[in-house]
């Protein structure tokens with residue numbers, strides 16, 4: 001390992017290391033360095049930002065921080081437009097309330113935090129008393145600061161077991177995490193991009209990956225799950241070769257040695273075939289397999305049922321490309337798979353994840369420099385299960401879906417999304433009366449499948465409060481109180497790449513400006529928690545103590561220390577399976593029942609799932625529903641990320657909207673010609689579940705027979721009152737996504753593998 005500064009070696013010294021203090025005066029500005037998170041939305045990436053605040057206390061501009069060791073001054077357009085977000089006239093910067101009978105109307109009235117908290121305390125208290133705490137649901141979204149806090153918001157702050165990330169099958173990240181947990185006993189192996197090494201790519205401990213495989217992930221626009229996309233380019237510049245596994249020709253695919261443009265939803269078939277080739281051709285790492293893998297023979301037998309020729313037919317690929325790409329990956333001295341959201345967004349997703357982990361394992365790429373980096377079991381970024389213990393067994397057992405889907409509900413301590421919707425609709429297993437919208441705009445073609453069902457169910461609740469920055473369609477439809485959320489330039493907190501699962505960096509979130517009366521999720525949780533559920537917070541003398549435990553984890557620093565360092569690169573150790581850093585008992589090996597990576601998963605078996613990967617067609621596909629193909633001839637994938645937007649966010653910001661003014665449908669020129677559709681014309685996209693209007697982008701980035709639709713559209717400039725609700729139903733692709741098309745263990749949903757028809761809208 002390279003020598004690195006010790007945490008306690010002195011703040012000034014460390015600050016000097018990065019070349020700049022955390023704050024200084026320059027040309028009439030106070031310049032403050034900090035790291036980006038939310039609001040406005042992003043995953044916990046922590047890009048380095050310099051905030052320029054003028055003499056009047058106004059945030060005039062932001063710049064990339066060249067002293068942030070990972071992002072080195074690079075910044076995306078969503079950060080650069082932060083001032084436009086900050087002072088947007090529609091932004092909510094004071095607590096607001098509305099009478100229940102005015103739901104759906106623009107009858108919001110400014111109030112004080114004290115009044116808002118009183119209203120929440122009174123109503124939540126009443127519902128708890130009358131119907132039990134379990135009758136309140138916290139609705140959560142993706143990994144903004146409020147996202148990972150969804151569980152604690154419910155369990156600790158309100159005292160309900162029912163915190164719910166509302167996407168069917170938890171079809172974001174968690175199917176991959178389930179595979180990682182149940183197969184390898186690790187959180188989530190991501191490509192090692194030297195983020196924790198002081199010398200970065202040139203550090204002697206590091207080796208640039210010979211091959212990178214972008215599998216259902218496009219980290220350049222997405223920085224998915226906190227993985228810094230520019231690092232892929234950095235590695236390409238240093239010689240890494242690329243393989244792209246993606247139905248669309250995205251930027252990375254155009255630079256790839258192999259682009260496997262598979263039919264959406266068929267990833268597990270390809271993964272099994274790749275494993276089979278590696279085993280048949282003896283391209284695997286015998287030593288690693290012998291010492292650290294369990295069930296190799298069974299895996300070999302299973303994947304032999306998926307020869308490359310069969311996979312080529314299922315996936316619509318050239319068999320030679322499957323062989324070529326597999327050999328290139330397996331023969332590399334070190335290789336990394338960037339596995340993305342497309343893995344999760346199918347019922348067969350946990351199995352696709354199982355294949356990918358097995359590929360990483362048998363090729364010996366686990367936890368080596370420039371391979372897949374694993375989290376250290378001793379690193380923690382606070383307790384995302386905070387409040388669970390305090391619920392006690394009776395309430396714990398009431399969490400919705402525990403009986404039906406224990407592998408899901410027990411792992412994430414979240415109520416099952418699909419069953420939570422059913423509970424709201426039917427009162428089974430019990431009635432739901434209260435709600436907290438905590439960092440989701442689920443109606444706007446984002447978290448919710450079949451969003452009209454969610455709309456109708458949420459409207460019926462007795463009392464709903466929200467924490468957001470805007471009157472979104474979701475807030476407008478049902479909230480009675482809204483608490484204004486601070487941006488990452490307005491509060492004091494911390495961001496850790498990858499939610500702390502990859503040991504790359506921690507960055508400070510600083511309050512460079514003050515805007516209205518906004519607060520961060522952390523403060524809201526503490527302040528409301530001490531009112532609604534004081535017992536659970538009794539051990540904290542004040543907010544600082546709560547933040548230290550809940551946000552700073554065991555990083556060894558106080559907030560004030562981190563603020564002055566701005567960025568702390570966590571220590572990186574490789575091959576932790578040799579050193580006992582992957583298991584709580586300190587023994588070498590992996591944190592599974594057998595101590596090895598379970599290619600044959602004893603935990604999947606225990607949950608009643610097949611212990612080995614298997615391929616299953618999407619529920620709606622040319623193969624499983626051939627009878628529907630006359631009517632719905634296209635395979636539909638959705639939601640590939642764009643630079644302009646973070647899900648439904650950013651539609652109000654003119655510079656962002658200009659980049660992507662309308663919701664687009666990518667369709668191949670041959671298909672468009674057959675249907676008489678010209679580029680830029682509006683089309684109806686419809687299937688057996690619903691329909692929406694999108695603008696055709698006629699472009700050969702998809703193959704004939706495949707279309708791709710953007711997600712997350714609403715129109716903040718339009719009438720916000722019910723029933724129009726900012727036009728949220730017009731271009732809502734999630735109207736076409738059904739519920740309960742999930743895998744056997746409850747994971748995964750077909751957001752990226754549906755069928756549909758496309759018709760030109762008659763003028």
Ligand SMILES: Nc1nc2c(c(=O)[nH]1)N[C@H]1C(S)=C(S)[C@@H](COP(=O)(O)OP(=O)(O)OC[C@H]3O[C@@H](n4cnc5c(=O)[nH]c(N)nc54)[C@H](O)[C@@H]3O)O[C@H]1N2
Pocket residue numbers: 038039040041042140141142143144145146147167171172341438439440441442444445446447448467468469470472485521638639640646647648649710711712733734751
């Ligand atoms: N068709 C289709 N649908 C998809 C996807 C897809 O690929 N295709 N992707 C899915 C995925 S992976 C996800 S994760 C979901 C995301 O879905 P959501 O997380 O529900 O995303 P948004 O709808 O943007 O809602 C986030 C809301 O939180 C607010 N917010 C921003 N920052 C903060 C903060 O720090 N605290 C709080 N309290 N609020 C904040 C924003 O203003 C916004 O209104 O969408 C899913 N929907």
Ligand SMILES: Nc1nc2c(c(=O)[nH]1)N[C@H]1C(S)=C(S)[C@@H](COP(=O)(O)OP(=O)(O)OC[C@H]3O[C@@H](n4cnc5c(=O)[nH]c(N)nc54)[C@H](O)[C@@H]3O)O[C@H]1N2
Pocket residue numbers: 043142143172173215216217218219221222223224225245246247248250263264265266267339340341342343637638639640641642643644645646647752753
């Ligand atoms: N700018 C921006 N960044 C974001 C977000 C955002 O909304 N905007 N959302 C954040 C969230 S919550 C998430 S989960 C991440 C997701 O980020 P990523 O993991 O990068 O996922 P996507 O961008 O949805 O899709 C990645 C690629 O998968 C391809 N794909 C579609 N269907 C399939 C398939 O069936 N198989 C395979 N192999 N590939 C397929 C798409 O063509 C696309 O190129 O991004 C995060 N970052």
Ligand SMILES: [Mo]
Pocket residue numbers: 142172173
């Ligand atoms: Mo996501």
